[in-house]
Amino acid sequence: MNPLTQGATQIVVPMAAAPSDPRAAAAKAAAFAAIEQAFGQEVDFLKTLVRHPSTRGQTNGVQHLVAATLHAMGLRVDEVPVEPERIAGRPGFSPADWPYDGLFQVVGTLPAAGAGGMAATGGRSLILNGHVDVVSPEPVGHWTRDPWAGEVAGGRMYGRGTGDMKAGVGAMIYALKAVQAAGIGLGGDVLVETVLDEECGGNGTLALLAQGYRAGAAVIPEPSGLGLTRAHLxxxxxxxxxxxxxxxxxxxxxxxxxxxxxxxxxxxxxxxxxxxxxxxxxxxxxxxxxxxxxxxxxxxxxxxxxxxxxxxxxxxxxxxxxxxxxxxxxxxxxxxxxxxxxxxxxxxxxxxxxxxxxxxxxEGAVYDLDGDLVRAVAASHAQVLGTPLPVGVSTASDDRRFFQLYHGIPAVCYGPIGGQLHAVDEWVDLESLRACTCVLAGVLIDWCGVA
Ligand SMILES: [Zn+2]
Incomplete structure (x- = not known):
């Protein structure tokens, strides 16, 4: 679901101190250059994601694509089933009356660089989490473009799931790709998760947490309009x-x-x-x-x-x-x-x-604005966009609650600018996708540290 940002105010979020580590500054510059260079590929990748009509129960095709992409990046890739009986008693469970048989979720893990792992680097681990399920595009006849084509026009890509939230999924994968392409060894483990069922309750993210996939923090690039929401319903x-x-x-x-x-x-x-x-x-x-x-x-x-x-x-x-x-x-x-x-x-x-x-x-939830993770996002946003991070509230819900409310893992939603979410002619702004990818790369470097 989309975090429709409303009541955005210029609350000044305290940023992380300017990186005293010159390696971090150099690493970010190199990662931003890599994002620039590969941006055409990133847009093509998003188009391929959009061409999989991944409504509820139809997510395996796009999950196979993500799994193959993460595997080619050298990540350890787990294809994880959802077992409702294992999560039914857990806080946050949604009583689904639809089946999960044969469906799987993807977790790609990139361990911290170096021989000793995080114990040696002192870095922190990070989850990048995005949902690949999308809502129905019906009535398709009302669209002015094919909802499953990923047509690009006027700086936007159109199609079901472009904004909510395949652009975010592309951004998190290409942010990590850029870090790799720039030759940066991160100090913390990175987990890339693509989940199902966010649009109908979040049992996908709940299942991954129940199966033991945890980290020091989580970022979900829902289409937040390059801003932060401090609460959702x-x-x-x-x-x-x-x-x-x-x-x-x-x-x-x-x-x-x-x-x-x-x-x-x-x-x-x-x-x-x-x-x-x-x-x-x-x-x-x-x-x-x-x-x-x-x-x-x-x-x-x-x-x-x-x-x-x-x-x-x-x-x-x-x-x-x-x-x-x-x-x-x-x-x-x-x-x-x-x-x-x-x-x-x-x-x-x-x-x-x-x-x-x-x-x-x-459940609804309110999130702290003074943690290290928010500071890292605010600093990275300010560096990439040159403006303070806007903060509003969401009139929808999102999967952050599973991390923060039930597992004590700080989580933020931060993602590109999209429109017509859950409606005809859904779109995402491609310049905001580029900016979001840079911000996520900056957060990876700041949060995980450079090994
Ligand atoms: Zn969403």
């Missing part, structure tokens, strides 16, 4: 089944149309959304955001014949909540609100809608 998915009483359309006045009754539920959701967005109900970090909590009816299924009164209608809704709100309490409040609204309807009082929370179940 919690997200809950819910399926709401509404019953009617079927009949021939000729007898519709004596039947109950489930699609029409679903409208009562839809209105209740919008009322609850308005209540949750009241200024006095807001988390302080979201006080200046225009409409922080979006209760989105994303799917509706009802009926199958114009001349039949539908017996059933199902809504699938994405709810959101603030950092610090307990998901169980939010869930209870939403159920209560929908059922109270339904009780005002004669039919729905006797046949209440059934709410099932499924899939995405992620």
């Amino acid at each position: 919690g997200v809950l998915w819910c399926r709401i089944r509404v019953r009617g009483r079927a009949a021939h359309a000729g007898a519709a006045s004596r039947a109950v149309n489930a699609v029409e009754k679903a409208y009562v539920v839809l209105q209740a959701i919008k009322t609850l959304e308005a209540e949750a967005n009241r200024p006095e109900a807001r988390h302080p970090l979201y006080a200046a955001v225009e409409h922080p909590l979006n209760y989105n009816v994303g799917v509706i299924h009802g009926g199958d014949w114009p001349s039949s009164v539908p017996e059933a209608c199902t809504l699938e809704v994405r709810f959101a909540c603030y950092p610090g709100e307990a998901l169980d309490a939010v869930q209870a409040r939403l159920c209560d609100g929908v059922l109270r609204a339904a009780a005002a309807d004669d039919w729905l009082r006797e046949h209440p809608p059934e709410l099932t929370f499924f899939g995405f179940r992620g």
Whole structure:
């Protein structure tokens, strides 16, 4: 999911001290030159990633490509299955009702340079994590370009997943490639992870952490617009089944149309959304955001014949909540609100809608701005862009929470500028991809150290 950055302010993030180590400064200059030289290849690589239509369950093709690329770079490559039974009891698990059979994730490991590893260098390890799953491009007929072609025009690449977040995946791989091409030995281990299911709850990243892939910090190049988000929301998915009483359309006045009754539920959701967005109900970090909590009816299924009164209608809704709100309490409040609204309807009082929370179940979170990792990102951003690092909040969610909330691993999202995310004609700005790749290379050098 994309961290839609809102309320961006010029909070001045303290930067790491100017590198006193002249080796680090020289290493960065060499890495930036390597990124410049290989940028055409990086854009081609992104295009190849985009040409894999990696919607949920269809991610193996793009994972094979990433695995081969990391292998060719000399990394140790693990292809790791997701075993839901191993993560089901863990904090942050999303109760998925879809299968993981045969799917795998990729972890490429580049150990610290030199014989003694990190013990000898005193460096720190870093995870670069990106998701390769993308949302559906439907209706494809509304796009002005092929969603799976990666067409370049006007400094942008268009296509599903360009912004969210295959450009970020390309950036993290090409940042490491540039460090290698410049002959820099990093002082810490680097793990390059490409995960699935970020768009539906994050079980991919959770599974890698459960399988023991850990480091001193993690960077996720989601399309943050070359800025940082200091908070993201919690997200809950819910399926709401509404019953009617079927009949021939000729007898519709004596039947109950489930699609029409679903409208009562839809209105209740919008009322609850308005209540949750009241200024006095807001988390302080979201006080200046225009409409922080979006209760989105994303799917509706009802009926199958114009001349039949539908017996059933199902809504699938994405709810959101603030950092610090307990998901169980939010869930209870939403159920209560929908059922109270339904009780005002004669039919729905006797046949209440059934709410099932499924899939995405992620907590909101606030992140510190004063850690070493943020300092390294701010310093690298300032060096590459010549401006202070913008900081805002996200009205979506992202996989940072698994690292920071449940495993104590500092994590940031920092990535390129993208637009039309989850919509038609999604794009990423290619100059921002170049800048992001440089910033990530700088972070690798500053965080891991030069061996
Ligand atoms: Zn994303």
